[in-house]
Amino acid sequence: MSRIAYVNGRYLPLAEAQVRVEDRGFQFGDGVYEVVYIHRGRFLDEDRHLDRLHRSLGELRIDWPVKREVLGGILREVVSRNRLRGAALAYIQITRGAARREHVFPPPTSPTLVVTARALPPYPRDPDSWATRIITGPDQRWARCDIKSVNLLPNVLAKQAAREAGAFEMAMIDSDGMVTECASSNIWIVDASGHLRTRALGHEILPGCTRGALAALLGDEKLTLSETAFSLDELRGAREVFITSATSFVRPITAIDGAPVADGAVGPVTRKLFSAFARHAKGDLPNEV
Numbered sequence: 605m606s607r608i609a610y611v612n613g614r615y616l617p618l619a620e621a622q623v624r625v626e627d628r629g630f631q632f633g634d635g636v637y638e639v640v641y642i643h644r645g646r647f648l649d650e651d652r653h654l655d656r657l658h659r660s661l662g663e664l665r666i667d668w669p670v671k672r673e674v675l676g677g678i679l680r681e682v683v684s685r686n687r688l689r690g691a692a693l694a695y696i697q698i699t700r701g702a703a704r705r706e707h708v709f710p711p712p713t714s715p716t717l718v719v720t721a722r723a724l725p726p727y728p729r730d731p732d733s734w735a736t737r738i739i740t741g742p743d744q745r746w747a748r749c750d751i752k753s754v755n756l757l758p759n760v761l762a763k764q765a766a767r768e769a770g771a772f773e774m775a776m777i778d779s780d781g782m783v784t785e786c787a788s789s790n791i792w793i794v795d796a797s798g799h800l801r802t803r804a805l806g807h808e809i810l811p812g813c814t815r816g817a818l819a820a821l822l823g824d825e826k827l828t829l830s831e832t833a834f835s836l837d838e839l840r841g842a843r844e845v846f847i848t849s850a851t852s853f854v855r856p857i858t859a860i861d862g863a864p865v866a867d868g869a870v871g872p873v874t875r876k877l878f879s880a881f882a883r884h885a886k887g888d889l890p891n892e893v
């Protein structure tokens with residue numbers, strides 16, 4: 605069966621789906637996106653993702669192309685038309701629309717809305733098989749990483765560097781030697797003193813929906829989070845490291861730049877949080893803000 609996409613009011617086979625050449629997303633990267641994980645029809649943390657979409661659109665002064673509740677219906681229709689029953693991913697992209705190429709905002713134009721969906725492998729069964737490795741490198745992104753824009757070239761280069769090094773991700777380091785986040789995920793540590801830490805929200809990092817959902821579960825796990833930046837040295841000296849994102853969930857990191865994290869095994873805090881988030885993803889815990 606050919607995959608089906610939604611483009612500006614039409615459901616089309618993916619091979620026939622098109623946007624205009626002068627779309628500002630293509631010309632300038634003038635747009636935003638969201639990615640939502642779906643577990644057996646359940647859109648994980650949907651409200652968080654749509655809230656973040658609302659914020660990103662507002663920061664770039666792009667109008668909603670349809671009402672929020674209509675977008676929710678479109679998401680479900682795309683998933684249905686693609687006959688996705690198990691693990692899946694829905695992708696939303698909204699741009700300012702098509703207009704004559706000029707850097708300034710064009711006269712009012714209709715935003716472009718594209719929604720696609722595809723199947724994913726099953727949810728990871730255990731943290732040991734899900735563990736991966738990362739590298740580190742300079743953060744070369746723009747100054748508003750809190751906006752989930754489609755301007756992702758530095759992220760692409762970081763992910764490619766990681767792939768070529770046999771790793772999954774790159775942890776990015778700012779000019780002060782502090783860790784911001786990874787190319788497509790937030791990063792957490794259990795530091796040398798045993799404190800669970802991740803960087804506080806700000807313009808330097810994306811406010812991850814999985815980050816927020818996991819933070820909301822910590823009380824039930826009797827864990828306390830310190831939202832403080834940590835240095836590259838602290839990252840390398842951590843007892844445990846893991847990343848979070850809509851498709852990484854809670855993913856243990858067992859090696860950084862080729863050196864093991866602690867003893868190279870998945871640590872107890874990461875194991876606990878992997879299990880807690882798995883229950884959340886599968887609907888066994890409340891999906892609360």
